[in-house]
Amino acid sequence: MGKPTGFMEFDRLSEASLPVADRLANYNEFVLHLTDDQAKTQGARCMDCGVPFCTSGCPVNNIIPDWNDLVFRGNWRAALDVLHSTNNFPEFTGRLCPAPCEAACTLNINNDAVGIKSIEHAIIDKGWENGWVVPQVPAQKTGKKVAVVGSGPAGMACAQQLARAGHDVTVFEKNSRIGGLMRYGIPDFKMEKSHIDRRVAQMEAEGVTFKTSTFIGSECEAGVNNMAVATISPEALLAQFDAVVLSGGAETPRDLPVPGRELSGIYNAMQFLPQQNRVNAGDVLPEQLRATGKHVVVIGGGDTGSDCVGTSNRHGALSVTQIEVMPRAPEQENKPLTWPNWPLKLRTSSSHEEGCNRDWAIATKEFVGSNGKLEKIRAVRVEWQAGKMIEIASSEFELKADLVFLAMGFVSPVQKVLEAFGVEKDARGNIKANTDDYRTSVERVFTAGDMRRGQSLIVWAIREGRQCARSVDEFLMGSSVLPR
Structure with missing residues (x-):
């Protein structure tokens, strides 16, 4: 511990952000990492x-006290090495992770938690700025070939670990760019995609091959996002590679089948968010879905809904309202009851701060419109009793809505891929596999990330990708030096 009394002397300092008016004018990141002195403090x-409950609270088990101490002592290079020893992509998690480590921080019992995420952000940014993040090319090759299907954080982490073990790794992505849902589902103002691009460049230097616009499975007749793709069958893939890892995202959205669902103006969040990311990347979309000058209602109170709010505000929506079927969470969690676990409490995102009407305990009854076009939502207030939702009598009301975005989570990965491989599925439609070896029911086929565990966090995807890589390495070589 660098300063035994530090937690009593210094207050928690959150990262600064640009003013709302400035950040609404573009899609750039607006969170500023700590200065060296601030990070030291x-x-x-x-x-x-x-x-260290923070370490056990972190899905990748980051060795947090060690790099906190190294930053305090000004040994940034060593701090980066410690950070990279458990996390392949701290620039992703330092920007996007909700920080369960901070919820588990011992100081969080009766004080403000250590700003772990902000320190991580500062470490990795300094690493890139100083040229410390370099390719780790294996000393020798094994001659084994591995295919990784899906280029999100699970697939990227798995591929990087396997390449560093000396295997020839090819990552297949059905979209035209690498990154999966991390590239197309996360708005640029939360994470600019240049962070993905430079990791891809590092991985290519380490020997990873990336093949985009390639769908693995049965024939993908309509292409992906109206773009032509090549299709490779599972049989052909298994004939070319010694092992295959299925690491795609959970892309099947939860729908809201109420009367009027067929009206024009109702979209799943992932019909909306990727389009803006593509435009930001230089793609031309003549019929881009835009919220400009419209009354927008977002149904669903999670991060995806918040992303729809932020994007709609940048489009210049007339109004943005976010509704949630669950009751409003308390402003402050019951720490003695929840610590060190992830608490239930009200969370206000930067997108909410930019302008949004929020309401809770609301169930959508009907979408209403004329001439096939959405005009409003008919809803009712609800209360929860013994885990059951009960409508409150005489509480029906209407919300004006030109656009509705459904952001209620995702239920399963793309079933076409699972069915093409013939893998056994669990009750939720995910691939059935354990965390001991990540093997599916099909010989030489492994799985990691959302395809195995369902919709989850980027940090969980990185953990599973790393652990799956070790299992694949053990399968191919009989033993492995890769960490779990």
């Missing part, structure tokens, strides 16, 4: 606990 707040 925040690192001093870490108590170097005998039992």
Whole structure:
């Protein structure tokens, strides 16, 4: 512990953000990482606990007290090495992770948690700025070939680990760019895609081959996002590679089948968000779905809904309303009851701060419109009793809506891929596999990330990708030096 009394002397300092008016004018990132001195002070707040609950709260088990201390002492290069020892892509998690490590921080019991995420963000940004993030080319090749299907964080982490073990790795992505849902589902103002691009360049230098616009499975007749793709069958893939890893995202959205669902103006969030990312990347979309001058209602209170809010505001929506079927969470969690677990509490995102009407405990009854076009939503207020939703009598009301975005989560991965491989599925429609070896029911086929565990966090995807890589390496070589 660099400063034993640091947690008593220094307050938590959150990262600064650009003013709302400035950030609404573009799609650039607006969160500013800590200065060296600020990061040092925040690192001093870490108590170097005998039992570091932050580490166990982190899905990749980041060795947080160590790099907090190294930052406090100004040893940034060593801090980066410690950070990279458990996390392939801290620039992703340092921007996008909700930080369960901070919820588990011992200081969080009766004080403000250590700003772990902000320190991680500062470490990796300094690493890139100083040229410390370089390719790790294997000393020798194994001659084994591995195919990774899906280029999100699970697929990228798995591919990088396997390449560093000396295997020839090819990553297949059905879209025209690498990154999966991380590229197309996360708005640029939360994470600019240049961060993905430079990791791809690093991985290519390490020997990873990326093949885009390639669908693995049965024939993909309509293409992907109206773009032509090549199709490779599972049989052909298994004939070319010694092992295959299925690491796609959970892309099947939860729908809302109420009367009027067929009206024009109702879209799943992932019909909306990827389009803006594509335009930002230079694609031309003549019929881009835009919220400009419209009354927007977002149904669903999670991160995806928040992303729809932020994007709609940047389009210049007349109004943005986000509704949620669950009751409003408390402003402050019951720490003695929940610590060190992830707490239930009200979370206000940067997109909410930019302008949004929020309401809770609302169920959508009907979409209403004329001439096939949406005009309003008919809804009712609800309360929850013994886990059951009950409508409140005489509480029906209407919301004006030109556009509705359904952001209620995702139920399963693309079933076409699972069915083409013939893998056994669990009750939720995900691939059935355990976390001991990540093997599917099909010989030489492994799985990791959302395809195995369902919709989850980027940090969980990285963990599963890393652990799956070790299992694949053990399968191919009989043993592995890769960490779990």
